[in-house]
Amino acid sequence: MMKANLITRSLFSTGLLTLSASALAAGTWAEARNDAMGGTGVASAHYGSAPLVNPALLTQFGPKDDLSIILPSVGARVSDPDNLVDGFDDVKSAWDAFDAQAGDGTGADSSATNLKQKLQDISGHQGKAEAAASAAIAVPNATLPFAFVAKGWGTANAKATVTQSDLAYLDAVGSGAIQPTQADLDKLTSRAEGLAALVTEYGVSVAHQFDLAGHPVSVGVTPKVQRVSTYNYNVAINNFSTSDFRGGDYERSETGGNVDVGLATNLSSEWTVGLVAQNLVARSVETKEINGIKDSFKVRPQATVGTAWSNGIVTTALDIDLTPASGFASEEKSQYAGIGAELNAWSWAQLRAGYRADMRNSDNNAFTAGIGLSPFDVVHLDLTGLVGSGRTYGVVAQLTYTF
Template sequence: MAKKISMSKRFSQPAVFTVLFSVPLGALAAGNYYDARNDAMGGTGVASSTYGTAVLANPALMTKARPEDNVSIILPAAGVQLTDKHKLIDKIDDLTDSVDSYQDIANSGSFTPADYPRVQAAAGDLASQLRGMKGNQASGTAGVAFAVTVPNEVLPFAFVTKAYGTANVRAAVSQSDIDYLQGVADGTIFPLPGDEDRLTSAGLGRGAIVYDYGVAVAHEFTIAGQPVSFGVTPKLQKTYLYNYSASVYNYDKSDFKKGRYKNDDTGFNIDAGAATDLNDNWTLGVSAQNLISRDIETKEISGFKDTYQIRPVVTPGVSFHTDRLTTALDVDATPTKRFKTQDQSQYAGVGAEYRLLSWLQLRAGYRADMKSNDTNVVTAGFGISPFNKVHLDLAGMKGDDNTWGAVAQMNFTF
């Protein structure tokens, strides 16, 4: 008969995400940051960001501050996006109930023939749950950012701290587990002590959290009579990687605290950008994030390890703007790299903002993966900015495959 499975040792995806983001995050966004205004506008921002949020999308745009603009503080911007096509979260919750039911009967004390129908029913329920979650996976991204931007006419600068992360969880269900439990349910297999050793289904996952600590500067130059702004953000980059393999029947989240699945790496990187106004209504921009490529290996767990790849992401963008309306288009010129075993993504976004009142902005957009490996999302949001001193921005994202996301941001200007 299967051994008792402690109720404290449950495989639950919420616990997994809590562990993977057990830092002040509380996902990968299309880029390496979340910004409520930009994300509501389809993830654009290379040519349309405000001077106070430019440090996140394109530091060159810090030069676009007006003489009357003051110090801007992001405190904070935070976002999350989850994709759970097969509703794995709910299935895992159901699985834990089935595991508990099976182990309660198996460890009820003396086992008599009268108990066998209950064992069969519990085994059949557990087999059905495993069958339903076989091959399922879920993924999530999260991010948070803090920034202080000091505008001036000579060398605007900003201090920025941000963290962004991605996690993927997969249910690796063994067919032999399903066959064994179904055999118990059908009465063709009689459970014996030690049979639990044949149950090998596991939860597998990878996660990465990257911290950036940087100082951005920008300056406007005149090139062939055309004003062109350049910005650069050198930054310290700290990366935490998670690679885990845990039995579905014997999961214990305290193992993560022992560092068995976790390793880290520290390095240097740099973001850069450029922007120019073609006239009063059109702005062109280009940003390049993580110009220094880095490959970081996870720990080897159960014979498996992966490589997290940080690669340059170059994105040109264009914006059309009037007193009330701003529209923007950004298209990645390079793919987004994550773990080596994952498919690449390459995003394009389009969005608009309409300033309905001096203190109320409405936004909408659409973001697509041109490689069709990530879910396309519709985006929307709004901003409230009373007296132009306090700015509250909210955004939401919704896509196929049970994908949703949300971003909240507070900005203050002094």
């Protein structure tokens, strides 16, 4: 119950979930099977999830496969090492008490001391949430396998910026050197600052297998329409509210085109290697300027190489990012590696596990695990969980239909 409450309270980017919600996803997609296997998939994804991960894998279907529908796949991840949202609530309560006592002239010294302590407790604390959602319809065929894909992915972070001038003022009130007034409260400058970006995409994936010197090589491409919305949330620290984070006053959006390209080849009947480059068109979308502060969200071209081995019962996979992930210009870049495995029991049930690490050490590493239920290989229910350092938790749920 405590962990569930933490996840709910920490999702200051709850609005992202209404789109939908790397996340837990490996960057720009949510897919429960791949996420459970450490965020891999460039060489190990099923053809139905290929348009999300690597469009070249659309050619990797069986003789009985006619249609795959993912509707939906949703996931979210939070990292809140400092219990930030509760800290904002504590500051608001202490602020309101100081405001009331400063107005009537009673007990302001003790309430000022309490507010100063709450501000010091939260100073510099940060929290982060990610979310993603995906839907795809894949139609395999021998000539030109194709798929329709819609997905949304986003990230949000918040931090407490406490100024020394506020602490010095509250210290003076607490010692009795200054008698507070309502006008003084309006001059306090500590802030709650947050950034969020939400990317929505709609595309069509196609793939074809070529013969290269007697060796089969699949090539896939996903042209797409991409909308990037940024949010620059910057308010007085006592006014932080999760419901306001995606308010229109803080939003700026741009729409443009982009494209993903992938390659895949089977080195043997069990061993596959793949390469995907997502978002080949680099984009930079600025936020609104709020209280003199602005940033920009960088949609970066991201290349990932992967390899997988599978005999139908056991599958292992390894993915490594060759370039950093998309993110805000003010944030440290992240670049991931993931490893995972799946045990498939007669195509009726699956157990999965993996590990995902940021090779640049700017994000929390995490263990992943999940289960799959697929009666008659028609309806597939996949659930994934993630636990990592820095009070990091995540979940993904997915429903897939194959015919």
